[in-house]
């Protein structure tokens with residue numbers, strides 16, 4: 001970790017006293033970045049950043065970081081190590097301090113920590129219209145590997161599949177889902193599924209004693225965020241998405257990130273009313289093999 005010298009930015013561990021400033025920066029950094037590019041605000045109030053930082057401080061306490069100048073916090077970032085793979089994010093710098101090297105110092109520390117922990121493949125998701133974050137991540141070794149199409153459905157899309165997916169029961173456990181992810185996408189993240197099971201609902205496609213697909217749904221105030229979704233095949237992915245809408249009020253909106261290379265999934269979703277908001281880039285520093293599955297990542301937790 002870097003130390004304080006004059007006004008130069010340095011990185012240190014996040015403390016609970018930093019949370020009000022971290023959440024204020026989270027809100028202003030994202031809303032300002034979206035505003036500059038013609039979008040409306042995406043972070044309604046400071047409670048969003050506080051909730052994310054609070055959740056990560058208990059979920060991944062080793063790598064919750066702030067970047068500071070003197071005694072003033074100017075940004076924050078998070079690293080989520082899961083064995084040989086890891087995720088980074090969210091990363092935010094105070095708009096008044098952007099463009100002066102704070103993001104670079106923070107990202108260099110995150111990469112150094114991942115290297116020290118033996119991570120071979122570090123991943124993140126950035127908004128493709130944000131040329132600054134794309135360049136910053138590229139400068140520290142990330143490569144754009146996939147385009148993610150970010151958008152939403154009106155609820156209960158008719159995707160024309162038989163519904164075999166169902167809400168996971170206690171009996172299903174999460175071991176089968178963790179084993180499926182390990183096999184198809186190389187992540188080993190039981191701790192994330194524990195958290196997701198507490199914060200949202202998990203759907204599965206049963207397959208003998210195991211599962212051949214799973215989906216996580218988080219419903220908050222009229223919006224149902226879907227992901228991670230993992231499925232061995234197209235029908236499984238469609239089935240899971242369809243099943244996740246069956247019991248929700250009609251005013252609910254689905255939101256998800258669909259890999260552009262899965263054009264069959266995209267096209268089935270367009271036919272059912274999928275409307276695109278924007279594009280994101282899935283960036284990887286280090287090893288990467290294209291996924292052997294239909295994998296739809298999510299922005300929480302950002303572990304892959």
Ligand SMILES: CC(C)(COP(=O)(O)OP(=O)(O)OC[C@H]1O[C@@H](n2cnc3c(N)ncnc32)[C@H](O)[C@@H]1OP(=O)(O)O)[C@@H](O)C(=O)NCCC(=O)NCCS
Nearest residue numbers: 029033092093098099100101102103104126132133135136
């Ligand atoms: C993205 C963000 C974290 C970057 O932080 P920052 O402190 O402004 O970044 P820095 O000034 O340290 O570094 C930016 C780098 O990108 C480069 N860069 C920026 N725009 C560029 C462009 N158009 N072309 C080429 N390089 C560019 C800069 O030269 C710099 O590279 P360098 O370190 O080699 O000089 C910050 O702008 C932010 O908080 N944005 C809003 C929230 C957000 O989008 N977060 C990312 C979520 S994935």
